[in-house]
Amino acid sequence: MVKRFFERFYIGLILVFLYAPIIILIVLSFNSSKSRSKWGGFTLHWYKELFKNQSIMNALYTTLIIAFLSALIATIIGTAAAIAINSMKKTPRTIMIAITNIPMLNADIVTGISLMLLFVALRYTLGFTSVLISHITFNIPYVILSVMPKLKQLNPHTYEAALDLGASPVYAFFRVILPDIFPGVFTGFFLAFTMSLDDFVITHFTKGPSINTLSTKIYTEVRKGIKPEIYALSTLMFITVLLLLIIINRRSADKKEPVRRL
Amino acid sequence: MTDNKLINLVNITKSYNDNIVLDELNLYIRENEFLTLLGPSGCGKTTTLRIIGGFESPDHGQVIFEGRDITKMAPNERQLNTVFQKYALFNHLTIAENIAFGLKIKKKSKAYIDDKIKYALKLVNLEGFENRMPDSLSGGQQQRIAIARAIVNEPKVLLLDEPLGALDLKLRQDMQYELIRLKNELGITFVYVTHDQEEALTMSDTIVVMNQGYIQQIGTPEDIYNEPQNAFVADFIGESNILPSIMVEDKLVNILGTNFACVDTGFGHNKPVDVVIRPEDIDLVKPEDGIITGVVTSLLFKGVHYEMEVNAHGYDWLVHSTDLVPVGSEVGIFVDPFDIQIMNKPESEDEEAVELEL
Numbered sequence: 001m002v003k004r005f006f007e008r009f010y011i012g013l014i015l016v017f018l019y020a021p022i023i024i025l026i027v028l029s030f031n032s033s034k035s036r037s038k039w040g041g042f043t044l045h046w047y048k049e050l051f052k053n054q055s056i057m058n059a060l061y062t063t064l065i066i067a068f069l070s071a072l073i074a075t076i077i078g079t080a081a082a083i084a085i086n087s088m089k090k091t092p093r094t095i096m097i098a099i100t101n102i103p104m105l106n107a108d109i110v111t112g113i114s115l116m117l118l119f120v121a122l123r124y125t126l127g128f129t130s131v132l133i134s135h136i137t138f139n140i141p142y143v144i145l146s147v148m149p150k151l152k153q154l155n156p157h158t159y160e161a162a163l164d165l166g167a168s169p170v171y172a173f174f175r176v177i178l179p180d181i182f183p184g185v186f187t188g189f190f191l192a193f194t195m196s197l198d199d200f201v202i203t204h205f206t207k208g209p210s211i212n213t214l215s216t217k218i219y220t221e222v223r224k225g226i227k228p229e230i231y232a233l234s235t236l237m238f239i240t241v242l243l244l245l246i247i248i249n250r251r252s253a254d255k256k257e258p259v260r261r262l
Numbered sequence: 263m264t265d266n267k268l269i270n271l272v273n274i275t276k277s278y279n280d281n282i283v284l285d286e287l288n289l290y291i292r293e294n295e296f297l298t299l300l301g302p303s304g305c306g307k308t309t310t311l312r313i314i315g316g317f318e319s320p321d322h323g324q325v326i327f328e329g330r331d332i333t334k335m336a337p338n339e340r341q342l343n344t345v346f347q348k349y350a351l352f353n354h355l356t357i358a359e360n361i362a363f364g365l366k367i368k369k370k371s372k373a374y375i376d377d378k379i380k381y382a383l384k385l386v387n388l389e390g391f392e393n394r395m396p397d398s399l400s401g402g403q404q405q406r407i408a409i410a411r412a413i414v415n416e417p418k419v420l421l422l423d424e425p426l427g428a429l430d431l432k433l434r435q436d437m438q439y440e441l442i443r444l445k446n447e448l449g450i451t452f453v454y455v456t457h458d459q460e461e462a463l464t465m466s467d468t469i470v471v472m473n474q475g476y477i478q479q480i481g482t483p484e485d486i487y488n489e490p491q492n493a494f495v496a497d498f499i500g501e502s503n504i505l506p507s508i509m510v511e512d513k514l515v516n517i518l519g520t521n522f523a524c525v526d527t528g529f530g531h532n533k534p535v536d537v538v539i540r541p542e543d544i545d546l547v548k549p550e551d552g553i554i555t556g557v558v559t560s561l562l563f564k565g566v567h568y569e570m571e572v573n574a575h576g577y578d579w580l581v582h583s584t585d586l587v588p589v590g591s592e593v594g595i596f597v598d599p600f601d602i603q604i605m606n607k608p609e610s611e612d613e614e615a616v617e618l619e620l
Contacts, residue, residue, distance in 0.1 A: 155348055155350050157346040157347065157348060157350035158350045158351075158352060160315075160317055160337070160344070160346065160350070161344070161346055161350040161351075161352075161408075161411075162352075162363070163316075163317075163336070163337045163338045164315065164337055164338070164343055164344045164412075165338075165343065165363050165364035165367065165411070165412075165415065166338045166339075166364050166367040166368060166415070167338055167363075167367055168338060171367070175352075175363075176352055179352075179354040180353065180354065
């Protein structure tokens with residue numbers, strides 16, 4: 001019993017340390033007083049202000065567009081890459097997997113600065129497309145990571161069976177391979193979407209002066225002085241990412257695919 | 263089976279990274295034949311099948327199908343269908359959709375497809391399974407669906423790659439009868455790959471024994487079993503005693519120092535040969551009636567027979583008999599001249615892999 005209690009207590013303590021700052025943020029976003037130390041009563045005022053703020057809404061729009069497009073393109077490229085890597089011989093495959101894993105472990109700031117230097121060297125104007133390209137770049141490894149295990153589970157003969165029954169390679173891919181690996185592809189898309197929403201550092205270095213995503217917008221606002229709208233915005237971002245992660249985890253927990261067509 | 267050659271493999275050579283899998287292989291398959299490629303793993307039998315199916319292309323050599331060279335034709339354009347080792351059903355499609363897969367690609371009408379699905383399911387004894395999903399079926403049932411999916415396309419040849427390998431013994435035996443029945447009902451050619459000699463002997467019209475990329479022997483199951491042409495075939499097909507011997511003269515062979523009468527001629531005088539004697543062809547008799555005598559050294563009960571080892575003239579003779587002879591008894595060994603099979607000794611490695619004139 002005592003042991004049980006301490007176990008629970010310990011976990012509780014960890015969770016408090018992890019989530020207390022975020023809870024304070026969430027509480028403050030509903031505080032009608034502008035003060036950070038005084039509770040002035042519950043209000044949705046800052047949320048209303050937030051949605052009225054045109055520059056924040058622009059940043060939200062940019063963020064969503066970039067997240068969606070970069071996730072979509074990274075999913076296509078990453079899935080194709082995963083299929084190619086999977087069909088390689090053992091040694092080149094191990095090397096390729098290691099190479100694609102490195103960008104994930106690399107410090108964001110290094111990736112960000114190198115991408116910025118690359119764009120500058122190529123005399124490419126920093127803006128929407130440079131951010132998009134950067135996000136695609138760092139998203140591809142996540143897609144490969146989630147598609148790979150599904151490809152490994154694939155019976156190597158199903159593709160051949162489709163060809164054998166008269167399917168062209170393209171038809172066989174879309175009709176036979178893709179449905180089998182789709183859970184992995186879908187997870188990869190969501191993971192990439194989340195990573196893109198979440199990113200600050202790389203965006204900061206590659207965005208140029210003309211556009212802002214939510215995270216870079218918050219950063220500039222905070223430098224001017226913190227307004228409670230930012231608490232509201234941060235709360236919304238936290239909840240969105242949390243929801244996405246829950247979806248991803250639930251999907252990967254469902255080993256048996258419930259999707260069945262009749 | 264007719265004499266019409268449906269598939270002709272000409273000088274097929276295939277290697278993976280310097281490792282020669284098939285070396286100048288020549289083989290023809292007749293219309294309506296049940297031909298089995300038999301051999302240990304790595305002998306090239308699956309590669310041969312995959313070359314016929316179009317999933318591998320030979321380094322050189324030709325695949326002739328009905329007189330046409332199809333060596334470079336893609337698998338989806340060939341008029342043959344394959345049943346794969348692990349079924350390879352499409353798990354996200356229903357049984358009916360699995361079976362209809364090939365027909366839909368050929369743009370057949372809905373009525374035709376529905377008809378074919380019914381017919382195929384009836385043929386493999388799985389009527390009413392249309393809306394089931396593949397993973398709700400047992401291994402044997404999945405294998406039947408894989409066969410149904412292949413045969414609705416009315417191929418001239420069905421290629422089967424160890425289709426019964428994953429099934430348990432009882433089911434495997436049932437499926438053997440099923441396959442023979444299917445072949446007779448469909449009247450098409452079966453090319454079957456297996457490493458199981460019993461499966462090959464039961465079902466085939468013709469067995470092709472392969473080892474290390476070479477064909478060792480081609481013949482009917484009876485030929486292969488009763489008259490193996492070399493020690494490899496004798497050893498691989500069933501159990502056997504293989505004894506280095508000397509052919510004294512026609513119809514007389516010296517085995518371990520004793521002369522035995524046999525029926526083979528034309529091996530020359532005093533020439534070293536290998537002799538094969540099947541364990542069930544050895545009769546254990548009273549010591550005075552035997553050609554040689556020995557002592558029983560081990561005894562195992564195998565169900566239908568006893569398996570005994572008899573030490574005689576320095577060799578442990580494997581004997582199958584329904585009569586029990588206790589360990590330690592002295593017995594005579596008698597072999598009927600018809601049951602002694604003489605084989606040429608291989609003189610080089612190339613000759614060991616006998617290449618047959620077709």
